[in-house]
Amino acid sequence: MSSCPDLIRSYEYLSQRIDSNDAFGAHIRPFGESVAIVYVGGRLARELGELRDADAAAIMLDRLQSVFGNAIAGKLTASTVTGWSRDRWTRGGYSAARPGHAHRRRDLMAALGERVYFAGEAALTAAFATVHNAWLSGYDAARRAAAQLSGYAH
Numbered sequence: 001m002s003s004c005p006d007l008i009r010s011y012e013y014l015s016q017r018i019d020s021n022d023a024f025g026a027h028i029r030p031f032g033e034s035v036a037i038v039y040v041g042g043r044l045a046r047e048l049g050e051l052r053d054a055d056a057a058a059i060m061l062d063r064l065q066s067v068f069g070n071a072i073a074g075k076l077t078a079s080t081v082t083g084w085s086r087d088r089w090t091r092g093g094y095s096a097a098r099p100g101h102a103h104r105r106r107d108l109m110a111a112l113g114e115r116v117y118f119a120g121e122a123a124l125t126a127a128f129a130t131v132h133n134a135w136l137s138g139y140d141a142a143r144r145a146a147a148q149l150s151g152y153a154h
Contacts, residue, residue, distance in 0.1 A: 026064065034075075036064060045092055049085035056081050095122030095129050102128075109137065114148055117141035 024044065027037040038060045040048055048056040057079035064072055085092035097105060108123040119141035120134050127133040 024063070028068075038064070041092075046085045048081075049083050049092070053079070053081035053083065095120075097122075097128070109140070111144065111148075117145045 024041075025039045027035075029035065030037060040060070048059065051059075061073065061076055061079075084090045095105075102125055105123060105125050105128060108118055108120070111117050119138040121129055121131065121137070123137040124133050127136070
């Protein structure tokens, strides 16, 4: 990490905030792969998004070390920071249904007056919050719109 005093203050502040109400989670070795995927949400995600990617990754590595011990530090060979909060289209968001309401995702696929068709990663129940779900629901919405335009029932 940079030795910049502002960054150190940011690091200390963010390190303390990780244990607050902001979302922080990780998948360690998913599918047996030597990977750690860290998810951060809320204000913490926006604040980390204002840092350089290397500095944000260093803060998350420190958090992982606090859980798994210092031995994990030598295992990191590369990191990628998505920075969704900096993306003008996603603005840091992805779907999360309220408990007991996941079935309502299907409602998002209903056409509005058979003229407007919706699609997105939130629209299907099987793989919500994923790129392939966004693609699948977009394909389905386009198919239904084309069927409507051509006069065929969908």
